Every structure is written in structure tokens, then in C-alpha cells.
Amino acid sequence: MRCGELPSRCAFKGATATMPARCCLPFSVRSVPAGAFPTFPTPSPWVSWISDIIVVVSPENIETMKSIIEKYGHKKVTVAEGGITRHRSIFNGLKLFSENEFSNHLLQKPEVVIIHDAVRPFVEEDILLKVVMAAKEHGAAGAIRPLVSTVIASAADGCLDHSLERAKYRASEMPQAFLFDIIYQAYQQCTDYDLDYGTECLHLALKYCKTNAKLVEGTADLWKVTYKRDLYAAESIIKDSLSQQICIITDVKEAVVQVGFLLHECLRSQIKVEAVSVSLSKGNSHLQNIFSGQCYNFVCINDKKYATEEIQQLVNMLEESNIPLLHPVVLISAHLNSLENTSFSIDLEELTRMKKFAREVKRKNILVYGLLVQCKDSFPLQETVNSAAALTMALIKDRNPELIGQLLVA
């Protein structure tokens, strides 16, 4: 989506924070783990049409949020101080566009503002776009979802009074979008009761500006990360999304290239595979492209026993590629063992060095694992490669930081 196709001057906001963009997004970051923020799509090109993002954070978390924004290179983000309720926080975020006292540099007032919850980190561009377009037409718009449970009203004695017909009602979710003037006027007219006890922005637009928001069907991704189980789910979803692509790197020796080819064949039914046969010592533009293409998994096959040098080179190239390592990269150093003797001797000092190296590299968010691939007549090669593929998938899906520096045997 290019800027020109979009309502110009909209601002993207989140739950009790404000994120603008000629679209602004206010966020409630109070209840969100620090790790959740980097999954937010800020640095990705698809939010290019969002001009400003305001993140509203409780006072005690402002410094933490600023350091996260700096660490991960998030652009266009301004931090605002949250209030004691949701509505007060959103209002604080909106004020950054029009009240000088709240900011040393006033942000340019957007035409449309998006309000979003930071506890819904998996929001897609598509739904943002839909609510923005609908807000331009109707003045306000919000995502809705079908009700998961029947909604009931209870009587004073704690017994069922009546149940609502589920099909007639919807759950109101985020994101929501508004013409800035409408939502800002609504907040200016709010009573203290609204600000303290209200939760629904669409309700304010209706009550104070007579604006009936357009309702837009959202996807299941909009769920709120609320309970511990949601953190588990979010972690698995992120790990899943990081396990979509792998790059197999081999040097140009025949035996190594052959194993690389077989591994490629094994893996490609489960994951998108890029294969590169290259001498790592030279800079390589193909590899650079893969690095910047959001690939988070690498298998480097070689016939050296401890390929520390090759792995160090890859680590350097990843660092030099300047992509912010938002998520851990998996780097598997696969070693072909073609000696015919059945005893493989592991030098414990060398292994200790490998583990130390892996611990150091982990600080850069790169997880290094070792993999021994038997490549000799007494072992059926295809079977070994199948096992190597299974171990590779297990390592990249788990991204277990405790297993770094270990040597697994295929």
C-alpha cells in the first residue's frame, strides 16, 4: 500500500497510549511484556503510510519503553504518559497533536487516528487499512468479532435474568479508527464518569458526536494477550513465524554440496529453503539479500570438525547486515564425518570452547548449535540426512537457548 492510495494524514493509536501516522496509535503498555513490543510491525515497510505512532505508557515504564524503542530502532514513535484509566490514557496520547503543554514539539494533527491495544500484537495491515478507510467515510470505525460465549444478564440475587441471542451481538475489538476531530471533540466533552469508568471509544463518538461507527469484521489474530496462556500462545506463534524459511550454506566441495542438496530435498516439504554454495570468506551479495529477507535460520555444512571460523564469519556477516535482530537467529553448524572408524572422539576442551563461543554469540541474539552428520559407507546417507533434517526443524522450532553449543548427532 502506498501513501497516495491512503487517506493522507491519519494517525495510529493504541489502548491507553496513542500512535499517530497522519494515523496515530495509542497503546496500553501497562499490561504488556517488554518482549511483545518488538513484534509490533513498526519497522516493517507496510506501515509506511502511518506518519506517527504514539505509545502511551504508565509513568513507571516510560524509561523501559524508551530503551526498547531505541534498542530495536523503532521509527516514528513518541512516548506519552498514561493516565489512571484507559480513556484518560488515550486522551493523553491524542493531546500530543494539539496541546503544546504536553510535548516540546507538537506533532502534526492527522486526519485519521487509529486506536489500538498493545495487548493485540498480531494486528495485520489489512484490518488497519479497513478501519481507516471506513473512518474516512463514516467518521468512526471499529473491528468486531463473533461472540465466543453467550452473554447473559444477572439479576440482583446472582441468578440468571436473561440471555442475549448470540447472533444479534458482536464483541467490539481493536483497532478502531476515527477522524481526529471527531474523537478529540468526544474526549473533550467527556464527563469524569466517562473517563473513569468507560471503556469503549466507539460509544464516546456516538454519544458526543452522533457518529455511528462502521463495524468491520476482524480476524482471530486480534485476540488480547491477557493471561499466562496467551503469552505461551504468542511465543509459539512468533516461533512458528520464524520457522518459515531456512538457508543452507555449503562450501564448494563435492561431498558437502551433495549433503546440502539431500538436506534441501528433505526440508523443502516443511519449510522454504534457500541453498547457497559459496566460499564464506568472501562477501556475498546473495547471502546479504537473504539476511535482509527476514531469514532467521541457517545451516552451515562443512567437513571441518569444529568450524568455529566459518560460524564466526557468518555471525560477522549477520551483524554487518545491520538488520535489527528482533528475534533470535538459529545458526546450525553441521559437520560431515566421513572417517570410516566407528569411534568419533570429541575433544572436551574444544567443546568447552564451542559452548563459550555460543554463549558469547547469544548476547547478539544468535543461537549456535552443532550437528554431526555421519557420511560414510557403514551408515545409509539418506537415513542420516532425514535425521539431520528432523533435528534441524526441532532446533529452529524450539529456539531453546539452553541447548546452544551442544553437538547433536544425526
Added chain:
Amino acid sequence: MRCGELPSRCAFKGATATMPARCCLPFSVRSVPAGAFPTFPTPSPWVSWISDIIVVVSPENIETMKSIIEKYGHKKVTVAEGGITRHRSIFNGLKLFSENEFSNHLLQKPEVVIIHDAVRPFVEEDILLKVVMAAKEHGAAGAIRPLVSTVIASAADGCLDHSLERAKYRASEMPQAFLFDIIYQAYQQCTDYDLDYGTECLHLALKYCKTNAKLVEGTADLWKVTYKRDLYAAESIIKDSLSQQICIITDVKEAVVQVGFLLHECLRSQIKVEAVSVSLSKGNSHLQNIFSGQCYNFVCINDKKYATEEIQQLVNMLEESNIPLLHPVVLISAHLNSLENTSFSIDLEELTRMKKFAREVKRKNILVYGLLVQCKDSFPLQETVNSAAALTMALIKDRNPELIGQLLVA
């Protein structure tokens, strides 16, 4: 909770199936993965007061369900055939208590029946008890939860009509409990429209039997396993619950006992640790008690290089203990390496045998991993044991079946 303290003759039921127990539980198993069922508390002693459990399953899944029940030794369970809607399925389940044509042996009619969804596998006894007691008093009762989102009504043009005040409404969840006669009469009087489009059992009790159900606050555990993310969350919750207790087994040699002690010290801040110093070749009643105490994690420390025999003995003891292995057991074979030379030679044929052995044992739902612990002057022992503890926790938390038979180095 003992039988005598409970309303006698209640039956436990689930979502589109029926599970009775002097309490009966009808289940909708259509949308539930086969693996979810074993987490259901059926075999655990705390449902001793449930006399029968009816699981209502769609026709094409009846054989699968029967094989699951047999495999895991679920007791008191009868399978009923589901209908095409939720209410029709529940009704089918209830008929097993009163209509001969639906069963070759009619189940004894319960006083109270619980209706539950199989998609809520983490239900606790406490809430079952609460709804049963409330149903005895009020005729009907159901669990409720606060609304997570605002509920809105939309107008014909797809715009917001009005929003409900969130505090006045609740989400109606499961379990629900009813006097059998009330819910059965309600179903008998139902119209086809109710059976085809209704979803709320409390509504039927109110409409046809003038019974205002008592509403009981439920816990967050009652959430519905609905989306892929919920399966992720459920898996993590189960793995978490399996990682609460570990048993460290050592032989009686001094060096081994010392490492066992240090490992115990390291682990006990994270997990409940049982430590046993024993010669494995003899039957041991203490170990037997641990097996039957729902312990799913074992570390067996020895000074042999490949302790296949010891591990085989443990596997045999686990099998002989006759507890149904509902969840995978982790068995870590930790080997102390006290040889002073820095090179540790791994016999690849031996390792291949270990992996083969691990694959065989995995069929019994036992996951075997190897762990090498350096125990010599050149390595600081405490550091090595710390590393062994971290690897142990990582292995039991992940229960990764692809890593079985691997030898990790602490």
C-alpha cells in the same frame, strides 16, 4: 471430596456429548484433538463422586474415541452418538439415562447432571463442585466469567447501534449443572428451532421449567480451546504441569551420590525434587511410590558410559507400575565422566544403539536423553552441575521427541 459429602446421584456432562456420574458430562468432541481428552481428569481420584461420564461424539469419531478411552484406561465412560447441533447432541447424551432404545444397558438416572465442553479441558474440581451444589439448591447453575470485550449491537446498515455496559453482563461458560429432571424436561419440550439454533442450556431451563439458574464465578482455566493458538497454549500448560516434580536416582557410589546431591541443590529452587540413592537391580517400594505419585521426570546418575541396562530397568519398573502413561515421561541418563584426559571418545555404534533404544522406548511414551557430566579436577564441578541442571530443566520443559537418544554435554 468424598462421595458422602456430595449430592449423591449427580451426573457429569459435556458440550455435545454426555458424561454422567450420579453426575454426567456431555462432551462435544468434534472440535477437540485426540490428545486433549487424556488431560481430562477422569482417572484421577478427585472425580470419585462422579458416577458416570457420557462422552457425545460425532458418528465418524466414535471408534477413535473408544480406542482413546481404552488406551488410557478411562473409567466410567460411555460413548454416545452426537447430533448435528449442540443441543441435539446433549439431548442424545441425556437419553442414555432414560430411553432404552439408545443403550443396551440403561444408566442409572442421576439426581444432578453436569454439562461440560470437551474444549475446556482444564476444568477444576472446585468449580464442578460449586455448580453441582448450586444446582441442587436452585435447579440449575452455570459458570460465568467477566466480559473480555465490550458487547455491541449493530444496526441493519452494519453500523454501531448501541454498546452494552460491560459491568452489567457476563459471559456464560461451562460447566453447568442441572437437576436431571429439570434439564431433561426442558429438552423434551424444546422446539426444533431451539434444538437447531439454540446454544444456551441455562436458557432452556428458564424458558421451559421457569428455573433461574444460579450463576457461579468461574476461573480463567475455563477458556475454550478454539484456535490454533489455544492448542499452543494448552500444550504449554500441560508441559508446565508435567515439570513440577523430578526424581533423581543415583547408585550408592560416593562420587555419584555427591553429584546427585549437588544437582538436587541446584534444581530445588525451580522444581520439587525427590532424591533416591538405590541399587536399581532390586525392586524398591520408595521408587514405586514415586512412580504412582504422578512424577513424570527422572534423572538417573551413574558412572557407566552407556547405562543402557540401568535405563532399561527403570523403563521396566515404570511399565510394571501399571500407571497409564497419559503424558510422556522424561528419563535422563546422566553419565559422570571422571577420566582426566581431555578427549572423550564417543563410540558411534554405541550411540546409534542408544538412539535406536530411545526410539523403541518412545513408543511407550518414555523419552530418553543422555547427559554427560564432567567430574574432574580440570572442570569446576559446581559450574558443571549448574549446566547439568539447566539442561535438565530445558529437556523436561520441552519434552522434545526429536532430541531423544542425544548425548548433551554439561
